[in-house]
Amino acid sequence: MILSVASGKGGTGKTTVSAALAWAWKAPLDLMDLDVEAPNLHLFLDPEIEACEKAHLEIPTVDASRCTHCQMCSKLCQFKAISDMGRTLLIFPEMCHGCGGCLAVCPEKALKPGLRELGEVCWGQAGEQGFFMGRLRVGEAMSPPLMREVKARWKRSGQTQKRDLIIDAPPGTSCPAVNAVMDSDVICLVTEPTPFGLYDLKLAVEAFRPLGIPMGVVVNRYGVGDAAVFDFCSQAGLPVLAKIPFSRSLAQAYANGRVLTRAEPALVPLFRDLADQLQRMGRQAKEVPGDA
């Protein structure tokens, strides 16, 4: 089963929860950091990286001598990555989403595949657990293509049927966040009991609910703010699976790159219980696909 740890708001504790769940997970497990713009799960799990590979997106390049300016490519492109200016066919590589449509429709074979570097995919071992992460190239604007490459690397491990996967998702509710969680069996939404936390939790629920994946909520920094997050969860039918207390010592442990269950043994039962609940939700969803 695949579990995604996500949130609308950034800085609510996705990585904190992912790392502690990794510690508490009983079944064979792999971990994946898909927050490719700012990956940080490795700082907590300290994996041994075996290899890093550059990842690329296929983009068009033009052979101007063959182009007849028929504009079939530029009319097809929805992203203005290819623009026919009458006497010049212009390609804007950074705008390209890599669909390959222009290469397919060109009747003159004037377009040839080229590559845009997306960043790198790294993998290795964190103890018994496999570890996968992406790191976006500085200046690259699109993260979903690199995220797909990280997932593809995990699939090539050949262990996906035997091992669970926890995905540390990027914050937000746009394409990167949806791409991270879309093929999960269960989503753990991390929030905080503040107006900010509530506002972005609502957005996340709205964005992810159409996916039909069961969701549960972890309230971090429990003790600050108010009860509005809990009211929302009960109205929306979202189970609150755990409440992590607001405490200075936990913040210090995080700042020192420590996994909470190691730094604060009192939290071990909380994360064991959370892991059990999420595994149960994920396995149920896997048995009855679509019935979420």
Added chain:
Amino acid sequence: MKSIAVSAEGPSMDDPVDPRFGRAAGFLLVDPDTLATEYIDNGASQARAQGAGIQAAETLARAGVQVVLTGFVGPKAFAALSGAGIQVVQNLDGLTVRQAVEKFKNNAVTPSSAPNSPGGRN
């Protein structure tokens, strides 16, 4: 005489030059001899998440424009305008369309050889 387009906040010669090229409200096509004008709405470019400058350049190329007078042009829009053989005059923000055209007619402007804005989603 050359066909001029001025990025404009509105359809009249006395409207301000829109400082943004790609996301300008519209373009005033001006015949510099007769000062006859035609307004092209740029709403289609404004609505784009990205590629506004490229779209605007395509619009002007289709309209047969040879010179564009504007404020700031990003690198992709500049490449598109250059590809279409359109001359670019930047940094005319703060003027009205009429003042910009007068300046151009008096040869008091210099066509740019490079974009003057980082561009992209602004």
